[in-house]
Structure formats: structure tokens, C-alpha cells
Amino acid sequence: MPHKTLLKRQEYHKKYRKAHKKEFQxxxxxxxxxxxxxEHYQQYRKTHPFxxxxxxxxxxxxxHERNKIRxxxxxxxxxxxxxxxxxxxxxxRAARVFGAKGTITIAIxxxxxxxxxxxxxxxxxxxxxxxxxxxxxxxxxxxxxxxSGTHYYNNLAVACQRCNLSKKDKTEKEYRAYxxxxxxxxx
Numbered sequence: 001m002p003h004k005t006l007l008k009r010q011e012y013h014k015k016y017r018k019a020h021k022k023e024f025q026x027x028x029x030x031x032x033x034x035x036x037x038x039e040h041y042q043q044y045r046k047t048h049p050f051x052x053x054x055x056x057x058x059x060x061x062x063x064h065e066r067n068k069i070r071x072x073x074x075x076x077x078x079x080x081x082x083x084x085x086x087x088x089x090x091x092x093r094a095a096r097v098f099g100a101k102g103t104i105t106i107a108i109x110x111x112x113x114x115x116x117x118x119x120x121x122x123x124x125x126x127x128x129x130x131x132x133x134x135x136x137x138x139x140x141x142x143x144x145x146x147x148s149g150t151h152y153y154n155n156l157a158v159a160c161q162r163c164n165l166s167k168k169d170k171t172e173k174e175y176r177a178y179x180x181x182x183x184x185x186x187x
Contacts, residue, residue, distance in 0.1 A: 084109055087139050094145055102151035109139060109156075116158045125160035127167065127175060138164035142172045 017024060032038060064071065079086045084106055091104040117123055123132045126140070140159035143149035146169045159167070167175045 091139065091151060095151055098145040100145045100149060100151055104151040104156075108151075108153055111153060112139065112156045113158060123158060125163050126157040127159050127163040127172070127179070130160060132158065132160045136161045140164050140167070144169045144171070147171065 032041075088104050088106050088109055094100070095102075095104070113123070116126070120129075123134075123137060124130065125132050138159050138161055140157050140163075141149045141151075142155050142157055149155055163175075170178060
């Protein structure tokens with residue numbers, strides 16, 4: 001399926017063509033009545049699309065090979081500038097993999113973070129109740145996607161990196177029991 005902006009652009013062009021139909025007719029009559037243009041256009045349509053498409057694919061592939069580092073650094077910078085959008089995108093991808101219900105949006109993520117700050121006064125991990133340093137926060141599913149968790153607001157919370165990575169695919173209850181066990185063994 002084409003990208004949303006492409007569809008919007010196509011829709012806009014359709015409306016524009018309908019609104020300016022007479023102008024397009026006048027232009028096309030003027031253009032196609034030039035001597036030799038019809039033959040030129042027919043020849044162009046026969047040869048151009050396939051040949052140019054193949055050349056374009058080869059050129060594109062070569063450009064990507066030459067600019068691997070440039071593309072990678074640009075992507076990393078984009079991710080840094082758009083953290084919330086990237087988190088939402090990563091969560092949607094995980095949902096496709098696991099078939100989770102609901103869709104995660106930037107509005108839902110903002111709501112989760114705002115409610116965490118309202119509840120604790122500052123960004124705090126819901127598992128260990130420690131303050132979360134900027135950039136070390138994770139959007140956490142209380143019931144993991146791999147265990148039929150959803151992307152609905154009530155299943156999302158903010159966790160620190162350490163808790164989120166050690167929680168893995170445990171539920172909140174299982175993780176709390178695991179954390180107690182680990183803390184009692186380490187003492």
C-alpha cells in the first residue's frame with residue numbers, strides 16, 4: 001500500500017485536475033499539435049519506462065552502497081530527534097510481530113508519561129520506584145505482547161532501562177516475585 005502522504009498527494013492532484021479541466025485540455029491541444037510530437041511521444045513511451053526503470057534501480061543501489069555510513073548516521077540523528085515517534089513505531093512493529101490488539105500512538109505515549117509525572121512528581125519507574133534519568137526510560141507493557149498483552153493505555157507504563165530489560169517477558173506480578181527472590185539471594 002502506498003504511503004499516506006503519497007495518497008494525499010494523488011487525491012490533491014485528482015481534485016486539481018477536475019477543477020482545472022479546461023486549462024488542461026487547452027494545454028494538451030497546444031502541446032500535442034506540435035509537428036512530430038505524437039511520434040516522439042509514442043517512441044518515448046515504447047522505450048523509456050523499462051530502460052529508465054532498470055537504470056534507475058542500478059543507480060539507486062550503487063548510491064546506497066556508496067553512502068552506507070551517511071545513511072546510517074542520518075538515521076541515528078533522526079531517531080534522536082524523534083524519540084517519541086520512534087518509540088511508537090517500534091511498538092507498532094512489535095505489535096505486528098505478536099499480533100497485539102490496539103494501536104499505539106504518540107498521544108497515548110504522551111498520556112502515559114504525563115500521568116507518570118503527575119503520580120510521582122518526576123519520571124519514575126513503576127517497578128522499582130526509582131527516578132528515571134533522561135534517555136534511560138522505556139515504555140513498558142505490564143502484560144508483555146508475547147503473552148497476549150495489548151497496546152491499550154491501561155497496559156502501558158514507564159520503566160527504567162534496568163527493570164525493563166530484566167523483566168523480559170514476565171508479567172508485573174512475576175517480575176515482582178523474581179525481584180524479591182534476587183534481592184534476598186544477593187543479601
